[in-house]
Amino acid sequence: MRSLENLEYSFVIRELQAAVGKYFSNVYRIAEGKYRLKVGDIQFIIEPGRRLNLAKFIEEPGEPDHLVNLMKQRLDNAKLVSVEQVNGDRLVVFTFDSRPVQHRLVLEGFGKGNLILVSEDKTIVAMREEEWSDRAVKHNQPYAYPKSNTVNDWQSALSEKYVITALLKLPLGKEYSKEILARCGIDEKKQGTSLVETEVKKINAELAKLLSSIEPLAFFDKDLMEDFGLVRFSKYKNIEARSVPSLSEIIDEYFLHHKEKKSERLVKLERRLEEQKERLVSLQSEAKEIQLIVDEAYGKYGELETVLVEGKKHKLEEVESKLGKYNAKLKDKKRKEIEVEL
8 A cells, every 4th residue: 555755745735724723623543553633623634654634534533542642631722823844755744832832743754654742842742752863753852853855956866876866856756756757758777877968858847747737636447446646647547547626535535445455575475474384283283293102102211221222232133033022123234223112
């Protein structure tokens, strides 16, 4: 299942502006890592690392966690004064005014995602506490936004690496960067510094065209929604693209009904796990049989000792007759192996 890209966050934030000026009403934990925030009469879904959108479908809440409880306490009747995207990244900040204190609810949409309540520049509570070499998300410690890698001029980011790496520094997202190159007929793995002037002009022209024609779309294959986006992706040229009135609405529908497809690697791992479980059952059965043999052998220890002592007294050719009462048989003369019955 896909996650929202930079450009899509930008579009959704426009739709969320209707909540600005209204007051915090409630917050619910829908499931692990999934929350529904209510501001005035507007509700939206926050799923860190995956999505942000106005709520079309109202799901029943689960048990509140520590984040929900503290948000209710600190944001009670606080006014939402702004919803902003930071540096065009997958980083969204909701600023609430509960005079004399302002609180920021920060959605980190990259990686595993996080949702952090910040007051007076310190983390009050977070969905998960994390620490890196240059910053930390921990209770009562200063909160800092992650360093931004976005640029406004992709040409300044060109290097000997693939050309796609330069476009990925624009506040667009991977799929939109790939789309621009697909429309230009330029291999995304082409070395950035090997682009010629005509190719650079093509990319700039397609970039401008893409940004001027964004609209919320849903992609359907035989009435089954495959994806959503803000442009008519080339990869979906053979399926239907439907214009929709709201990106939030189609995001909510996609995540409610679209089942996550298992990767080929995950399928292989699950198959291997099942095989290992079956092998474990077989080994456990074998272990029980071996243990029975060991227990029985231990009970015959005295007789075994007698057989060994007597066997060492005689030549291999004499063993069968000397240990006749044990039905001794010479199995392998070279390896000096005999078989007896106890």
